[in-house]
Amino acid sequence: MQKSASSDLGSQPISKLLIKQAVPASIGILVMSLNILVDTIFVGQWIGSTAIAAINVVLPVSFFIAALGMSIGVGGSSIISRALGADNKPKALKTFGNQVALTLMFTVAFAAFGLFFVDQLIPAFGGKGVIFDPAKIYYEIILYGVPILGFVMMGNNVIRAEGKPKFAMYAMLIPSIGNLLLDYIFIGVMDLGMAGAAWATTGSYIAAFLFILWYFLSKNSELKINVSHFKLQSNIVAEIGSLGFVTLARQAVVSVTFLLVNNVLFDFGGETSVTAYAIVGRMSMFALFPVFGITQGFIPIAGYNYGSKQYNRVKEVIYTAIKYATVLAILVFVSLMIFPDVITRLFTTDLEVINVTPNNMRWAFAAIPILAIQLIGAAYFQAVGKALPALLLTLTRQAIFFIPLLFILPIYFGEFGVWMSFPISDVLSTIITAYFLRREVKLNLNKRLEDA
Template identity: 30%
Template sequence: MAGRPDLLNDNLWRIAMRLSPPGILGMLMISINSLIDSIYLGNLVGADAFAGVSLLFPLTLVISAATGLIAAGSGSVLSRAIGAGNVEVQRKVIPNLLALALIFSVVLMAAGLLFTDGLVALMGGQGEVLETGRTYFGAYVYSIFFSIYGLSANGLIRAEGKVKEAMNYTMISVVLNLLTTPLFITVFSMGVAGAAWSSVLSMGIYSLLTSWYFIGGRSSFNTGRFGIRIERAIIKDVISVGTSSLSMQLSNVVRQFFLFRLVAAYGTNHDIAFFGAAFRLFTFVSVPAMGLLQPLQPVIGINFGAGKWQRCGDTIKIFRLGAIGLTLLLLAPIIIFPEAVVSIMIPGEKLLEGELHNLRLIFLAMPWLPIASTGIIFFQATGKGWLAITMPVARQLILFVPLVLLLSLKAGIDGIYYALAIENMAYAIVVQLLLRKELKKLSPMTGLSAG
């Protein structure tokens, strides 16, 4: 085990112990990056700036949705090709990834530049909150290509099982952003826009580093020529699987739109700032757990491509247990000291006991997230795009929207938090039932446990 783990043959616990820490650290750095940006805005600019940028969550999720489509689809195609030893497909992945990144970036940048004011106003921002949100988003759109291409290409490094290398590039970008954001905000007197321009710079460097990795021949698969190509068979496979991630992200856009609009309708600027802080804390806890699950996709994809279905089922159990344990560990300080944690982001804001209760409520539902996530990752990695597409959309339409509208109507702001807790648990149960059904289809041939 001195070198890179053998995903087809090595002990699964040893693979998890080798590959998960880099994934956790990489995603934790991203999570800390978002959290520190919030602290910078709340402390260096003010609570209204924090609220204004918080309102942009649904809009930035559209960019994440495009990234997720390309990254998840390309990663699944690549890992299955590696498992099957298909060099021809391996050589076509990067050129088609570049083409998709350019297409999505041009469309989203044009929309962002043309409709910035209307998009921010649509989210419910008014007065100073509206102005700060508009200022931030007007600069943030210039990072769109770097975000989509850089994160998607970095996903290929993870898809070949080299999670540590992927983490290293992520850490460089994050540290750069953490160092330059306060400089741009205060020293260069750029205010809220400084936080956005810092992201543009760091993501640009991130993209260059990832490109250098492939051009320099450091990857373990045959990358072919580093160019731009559109090939129907590859694009179709990427979109087939990647659409699941796209639907999941776009459904989250709808989700966040509803949430922030309802918070703005039932509450005050303080409520928006508090909900924004809760949302960022939720991300801070969930992202590292997702980092632990990063190796799950290539391990399942490569073993599925090689016909080792029993190993796929065993992998799910091992990584799921690890993710639940990590989530519980990160939850502890927030559950015990909620007021102290929130006050770091929005200092000087008086927090009510009911708000702290709501914060604890949604965080206690978080251990259910790895159950749902491992199921969706299995569907993506094995090419079952229709399941991975259907579940996130059905979640929002059947569970989330009815619950959040009904409970907010009955209980106002408090109802929003209750709806989130109930919906997270119900969704995990449904995904687990579908996962068991898919595993049972393989069990007659392999003796695979569906548990």
């Protein structure tokens, strides 16, 4: 039965299969995003707006370390999907075992590094002035749980590669729901403040880890590894690294972007501008959850069918995913343009923050309708094992365009230049990705079909 779960990726109709894969992923991302939003609302209403800024300062560090697990998961899952598609189960098992070993080594090492340099890292990421003390409290507790989150992110991607989107969804629901319950207990009832918010998040990571451990030990998973699979194999590690580096680079750039934007906004508008960016940042994952869900559903389908040489199905899933994601992105765009004031008031009662955030939010999300092309295009190259184009296209949005714009535009437009940078970089990166994706379909997929 486990065998048929992955083989469905190469046999079911693409539209049905994409919905089957994308809906659980979207639900998981939605609940996780709602968790982040509600968590921020709890913190803002029960502790204060400065606490929102403090959490936003910590996110780049914790995201980067958690991204180590995610990158190992995504890189290895691309190999697993293609190996299962090519009926090469031994390679899939060895890959999974190497993923576990790599996740343990890297997440623990970087968490230890982050804790050792806590007093230097927090100010560097914008935790200055009154933000420093609450940020340090939150940071130190969160980093104890980040290695556990790394395993959760790695395991979640492997579950999806097996063709089990519902279990991957459960793995995302558990920490989200658990965090909200623990927020209420630790912040609302026990009045533990920032420490309560941090322990709630860490406790939710532990709950998710226990679920994923149960999944792989149970009969639900077809990847039954033993101790021999943990021994690192150079060619597999190299392939995991090259493909996973795409995800790691993206998350690293996100961390750097948070650092830069927090510092630039602090110079222009102080804590108020940093808090406004924190709210916009929270909304970004929530707003794009259906697009991210379709992207996650798309990856194992594209990888499996590429591995089994069903190139017509690969083309079909590319076009179908872009079409579905674009329609949903337009609906999200309309909502954000109409209701930014309502959204802002959910997070805070601070009138200064309420006055500046809505217009900034509109600018930050102005290019959402076209972003599906960029996300799906970059994800395709990662899914089929083409690390270099995947890396370059992934970095176009923030590293190649956004960061230079962040330094240039504020010189001429002040703080407004920061917010203008978001849609301009989105448009430019989408144009570049569309060109290379179209070229790939024409020169690679169509040529392989002609030669078959």
